[in-house]
Amino acid sequence: MAMRRKYSRTRVxxxxxxxxxxxxxxxxxxxxxxxxxxxxxxSIFAHLRPSGGIRPPARRRSIRALxxxxxxxxxxGIVGGQSVRAEAADQFAWKRALRPKTCKLALYGQLRQAVAxxxxxxxxPEQIAGWLKRIYPEDEARRVSHETIYRSLYVQTxxxxxxxxxxxxxxxxxxxxxxxxxxxxxxxxxxxxAVPISERPASIEDRAVPGHWEGDLLxxxxxxxxxxxxxxxxxxxxLAKVRSRHTQTVIDALxxxxxxxxxxxxxxxTWDRGHELADHKRFSMATNVDVYFCDPQSPWQRGSNENxxxxxxxxxxxxxxxxxxSQAELNKVARQLNERPRKTLDFQSPAERxxxxxxxxx
Numbered sequence: 001m002a003m004r005r006k007y008s009r010t011r012v013x014x015x016x017x018x019x020x021x022x023x024x025x026x027x028x029x030x031x032x033x034x035x036x037x038x039x040x041x042x043s044i045f046a047h048l049r050p051s052g053g054i055r056p057p058a059r060r061r062s063i064r065a066l067x068x069x070x071x072x073x074x075x076x077g078i079v080g081g082q083s084v085r086a087e088a089a090d091q092f093a094w095k096r097a098l099r100p101k102t103c104k105l106a107l108y109g110q111l112r113q114a115v116a117x118x119x120x121x122x123x124x125p126e127q128i129a130g131w132l133k134r135i136y137p138e139d140e141a142r143r144v145s146h147e148t149i150y151r152s153l154y155v156q157t158x159x160x161x162x163x164x165x166x167x168x169x170x171x172x173x174x175x176x177x178x179x180x181x182x183x184x185x186x187x188x189x190x191x192x193x194a195v196p197i198s199e200r201p202a203s204i205e206d207r208a209v210p211g212h213w214e215g216d217l218l219x220x221x222x223x224x225x226x227x228x229x230x231x232x233x234x235x236x237x238x239l240a241k242v243r244s245r246h247t248q249t250v251i252d253a254l255x256x257x258x259x260x261x262x263x264x265x266x267x268x269x270t271w272d273r274g275h276e277l278a279d280h281k282r283f284s285m286a287t288n289v290d291v292y293f294c295d296p297q298s299p300w301q302r303g304s305n306e307n308x309x310x311x312x313x314x315x316x317x318x319x320x321x322x323x324x325x326s327q328a329e330l331n332k333v334a335r336q337l338n339e340r341p342r343k344t345l346d347f348q349s350p351a352e353r354x355x356x357x358x359x360x361x362x
Contacts, residue, residue: 012047020047021055054151104144105152105161111142112161115149119165122314125149127340130347169314191278194293197270197301204268207232210357211267213255214305217245217276218312220322226330227253228312230304231265234353235345237308237337239330243323250276251283258287264361268292270302311337 012020016037022031030041030048037044105112111132118128118292125146136142152161153169204212210233218226227250238260240253258266268290271277280291294301315333316322338354341347 011044017047020044024053025055032153052151052153062172092256100116103152104148105202106219108141111144114142115144116161116165119149119161119169123340124155124169124334126343127347130343132339134341134347161209179196191275191280193281193295194273197292197294200268200270200292204270209235210354212270213266213268214270214302216272216302216305216309217242217250217274218309218316220316220318220321222321222323224322226312226316226322226325227257228309229254229257229269229303230308231350231354232304234350234357235304235308235342236350236354237334239312239334241325241327241330245274245276247276251279254283255286258283258289258327262358262361265357270294270305272299272302309336 020033020037023036028036030044033039034041034044074137105115114132115128118131119125125132127145128149132143137264149161152163203209210231212232213229214232215227215229218228220226223244225245227242229238229240230236238257240257242249242253254269266287266289269283270292272294273279273296277283277291277293282313283289284291299306314332316325335351338351339349341349
């Protein structure tokens, strides 16, 4: 019988805290950090949770406070024996060390309400911050950084934004993960006569020309699926309801979606290696759209589509039966995504950018 490893429950020192936060920043998980530091993962979580997974700023001693050396010098001058008051005063000074200034969201109620409203619309903190900067370029009191919004949500001791608003974030985590933390996923597939992404023209790569799309299936419970399509230039989203992932069903849905657009705005489609596109030749024959396939286990080659699928999980969490949603509901979700400002578009919305493309083809 294997012996359980015993972990330290002693207080985290300043050096250990620094190491812990550095490992967390690099994307290491709770268990990995605990094993490296000889602590249980619950101990690591307990250290991260009070600040919502966001590293607290270092405390700064007031310039008016005496240093330890100064206090020791004073103590040595005290007649009548050694005194411990200098040390006690030094500890007290650290407790009173300067904290960060009051959060802007706590100072400006109108700004706080605007942020809360956009969060309820499922805008991300970065989208909100970028939109505010674009709408109020000269009014500092009407703008706030995305980091401040995150901190106001995750660090609940601030008491600025209600805890319930966290439910509108894409991630359901109760504290913030490092941007370096990743999840492994991917699907293999063999497609007859598949044209690899390496043969995709350079004009598609730079996103300068509209009309090139990325696609995938969003999966739910009970073998339910949604076709997701994203235009690379504008990040415009289209969603299609399908009965199954059988290639005939998916190809039929893709053909219907393609016929809704001018030929100039649907020139190519990039997909992964899923067998739902085994009949890709029929799609190309019906639409004159070229199809390219990503390398196996390379989801980053469809970066726009992968990002969109993550956004869609706000509306369609894993484990949900996607078959219960009508096409009208899918259109509503797509419209919400298309009306959000995007950082990569200089905080224009995909709808704005795509409408400009449509106008230019008219």
